[in-house]
Amino acid sequence: MKTNFCVTIVSICLLLATAVLTPPGLSMAADDSTVDFLDDEFYDSELTFDESEDPLESFNRAMFQFNDFTYTWVFNPVATGYSHIVPVDIRGSVGNFFYNLEEPVRFLNSILQGRFSDAGTVLVRFLINTTGGVAGLGDPAGRELGFEAIDATLGETLSVWGVGDGFYLVVPFYGPTTLRDFSGDMVEGLALSPYYYWADGFEEVAAIYLGKELNKLSLHLGEYEDMKQLSFDPYVALRNGYFQYRKRIRDHNIPLYDE
Amino acid sequence: MTSKNVCDRSSAVGPVKGGPVKVHMKYYLAIFAVTLCLTPFVFHGTARAVSPDPTEQLRPFLDRIVAELKSTEFKQDPSCQQCQRIVDIASEHFDFYEMSKRVLGKQWRTLSQQQKDQFVTLFTRLLQYAYIGKVEDYIDKKIEFDRQRIKGNRAEVLTQLVDVNKTIPVSYIMILKGDKWMAYDIIVEGVSLIRNYMEQFRSILRDEKFSGLIDRLESKILELENENNQQETTAGEISPTPDAG
Numbered sequence: 477m478k479t480n481f482c483v484t485i486v487s488i489c490l491l492l493a494t495a496v497l498t499p500p501g502l503s504m505a506a507d508d509s510t511v512d513f514l515d516d517e518f519y520d521s522e523l524t525f526d527e528s529e530d531p532l533e534s535f536n537r538a539m540f541q542f543n544d545f546t547y548t549w550v551f552n553p554v555a556t557g558y559s560h561i562v563p564v565d566i567r568g569s570v571g572n573f574f575y576n577l578e579e580p581v582r583f584l585n586s587i588l589q590g591r592f593s594d595a596g597t598v599l600v601r602f603l604i605n606t607t608g609g610v611a612g613l614g615d616p617a618g619r620e621l622g623f624e625a626i627d628a629t630l631g632e633t634l635s636v637w638g639v640g641d642g643f644y645l646v647v648p649f650y651g652p653t654t655l656r657d658f659s660g661d662m663v664e665g666l667a668l669s670p671y672y673y674w675a676d677g678f679e680e681v682a683a684i685y686l687g688k689e690l691n692k693l694s695l696h697l698g699e700y701e702d703m704k705q706l707s708f709d710p711y712v713a714l715r716n717g718y719f720q721y722r723k724r725i726r727d728h729n730i731p732l733y734d735e
Numbered sequence: 736m737t738s739k740n741v742c743d744r745s746s747a748v749g750p751v752k753g754g755p756v757k758v759h760m761k762y763y764l765a766i767f768a769v770t771l772c773l774t775p776f777v778f779h780g781t782a783r784a785v786s787p788d789p790t791e792q793l794r795p796f797l798d799r800i801v802a803e804l805k806s807t808e809f810k811q812d813p814s815c816q817q818c819q820r821i822v823d824i825a826s827e828h829f830d831f832y833e834m835s836k837r838v839l840g841k842q843w844r845t846l847s848q849q850q851k852d853q854f855v856t857l858f859t860r861l862l863q864y865a866y867i868g869k870v871e872d873y874i875d876k877k878i879e880f881d882r883q884r885i886k887g888n889r890a891e892v893l894t895q896l897v898d899v900n901k902t903i904p905v906s907y908i909m910i911l912k913g914d915k916w917m918a919y920d921i922i923v924e925g926v927s928l929i930r931n932y933m934e935q936f937r938s939i940l941r942d943e944k945f946s947g948l949i950d951r952l953e954s955k956i957l958e959l960e961n962e963n964n965q966q967e968t969t970a971g972e973i974s975p976t977p978d979a980g
Contacts, residue, residue, distance in 0.1 A: 716930070716935070
């Protein structure tokens with residue numbers, strides 16, 4: 477418990493530092509424009525990336541190599557073995573269970589971002605899945621009742637409140653992120669998510685994190701290899717994919733229907 | 736991840752079929768008059784009201800590709816002649832020229848016609864691996880047509896690739912050419928394939944110029960071909976009996 481407390485304090489300090497260090501103007505990849513693939517202006521915008529936003533590129537490339545190595549030689553084999561032993565529906569339930577435990581944090585973030593209808597959806601999902609889904613193992617709210625999963629992180633909350641990204645960051649065992657989002661995730665994970673909070677000491681926190689990520693990986697085997705095989709510079713491909721994906725899930729006004 | 740994208744099908748089905756086009760009457764009349772005079776030139780602008788349905792074109796097209804991949808000939812001979820047939824089918828609704836143009840962005844205009852052709856040929860072959868290679872994953876999955884959106888002569892058709900435990904949203908971005916909807920980008924889980932290559936090519940073009948890009952494309956294609964051939968031989972060694980039977 478004591479270690480956790482220390483780590484929490486450290487991450488909150490980190491977060492405050494981020495807020496101070498990154499003026500709102502420095503937000504990456506034109507956060508404000510809407511994702512519309514039918515709009516040529518959006519398409520041709522020399523979009524994603526200005527090299528100055530990856531000032532730590534050489535460090536990040538080294539971390540990318542490190543993650544690539546551990547992925548190829550440790551996590552991928554282990555996750556593959558695990559996927560052979562544990563059936564896919566059980567792995568799905570494990571994923572659901574963790575996801576459900578994080579719903580209260582998502583609820584809080586939705587509120588802080590002023591997305592009240594999404595907050596309601598998250599709350600309904602949590603209540604239904606915790607009871608009807610047997611402690612979150614199933615996802616009847618999404619599957620049967622059409623309450624889609626909502627994404628809301630502290631990183632996004634900070635961005636809504638005007639904190640900039642800082643810079644792009646590749647973190648060992650964690651992957652692509654930015655200074656702001658990583659700080660947000662640390663605070664979320666260590667101070668707000670119940671399963672880390674209840675853990676005794678750093679070893680348990682690490683074990684839970686690895687277990688959770690391994691389970692997630694077992695459901696996405698082969699995707700990273702495909703990406704790597706087909707790209708000319710996997711580092712750039714992953715960085716671009718990270719920003720594109722993030723922009724899309726954080727754009728809550730995406731036009732989806734025929735007008 | 737697992738529970739995402741489970742959409743409310745009942746509401747998704749509704750607006751798919753061509754809804755009424757809201758155009759002010761005056762505006763409509765003006766367009767009508769202009770159309771009469773310039774029919775061949777303004778086809779794209781007004782084709783909207785009578786344009787074919789993108790989903791209706793994409794559905795049988797994807798069915799054909801998947802059927803081709805499932806066919807026994809393809810399984811026995813996965814690298815070669817069949818591929819050409821698949822590329823031929825793919826060219827019916829994939830606009831490789833448009834993709835090449837977009838992936839190079841502003842650079843495209845600086846190229847000579849010969850360079851453009853060379854690039855289109857190579858990029859098409861790369862995409863053949865990037866997309867057709869992946870289509871093999873489609874075999875044991877189900878493609879669900881979710882909804883579509885039309886804006887002028889562009890359309891986005893959102894499909895869901897449904898597996899046992901995950902659903903991947905795949906969008907086809909299309910442009911209307913004549914009476915055919917041609918795809919010029921594929922968005923997988925919010926990530927545009929073309930825009931992803933665009934950023935990679937940008938730095939190659941900056942550091943190694945156009946000739947460098949061509950070299951990189953050629954070596955990548957060679958690498959992918961070799962890998963495919965290797966997979967084929969190992970697969971043959973492991974299971975010779977089922978093939979014979």
